[in-house]
Amino acid sequence: MGWTEERVELLKKLWLEGLSASQIAGVLGEGVTRNAVIGKVHRLKLSGRAKPATSTPRVRSAPRPAARRVSSPASTSRSSGLGTVMKTRNSMNVGGGGGGGGAIHGATALKMEEEFAVEMEMAPQAAELFIPVEQRLTLLQLSEHTCKWPIGDPLTPDFYFCGQHSNEGKPYCEFHSRRAYHQIDKKKR
């Protein structure tokens, strides 16, 4: 499928809006891959949309030895699981019983408007894992195959570890292993 003016405009809009290439590809659908989007973006010369200008030396350490293409894949239909985006804030439930202690809400909610909108749009059912009290682990109860994802405030009695089963040398259960690596948030790039 070629790039009609409509699609190009939509691409521009979404890209400038800050959506990732894969997300845009998902929106455009119909056999449009992330690479196609990125390639088009480059050709349109509208790449680098939030460059701090600092830190982009583009070091090409490996000069690319030989990267011939593989035979054509015949079918390009791709049903990307777009609705799988999970952006959830780690619930920090710190106590609550005592006197009116915690009004410690930072001023982090500044540039959250658009992001939050997109968030709600794409991950309507995102939720944090809930671990039943009887399954929660203290530090001493951790073993090789228990998820070591910390939940809550370490300085608080209700701090505990996930404790779900984790596979083969992995420190976290499947649910948390992603979060461990992946930067769900962070506004630096």
Place this chain on the structure above:
DNA sequence: CCCTGATTCGC
């Protein structure tokens, strides 16, 4: 592992 954008280069 998952993902991101960047680049190359055969088509």
Place this chain on the structure above:
DNA sequence: GCGAATCAGG
């Protein structure tokens, strides 16, 4: 011009 493969980074 297009985009798959690949790279480099998070």
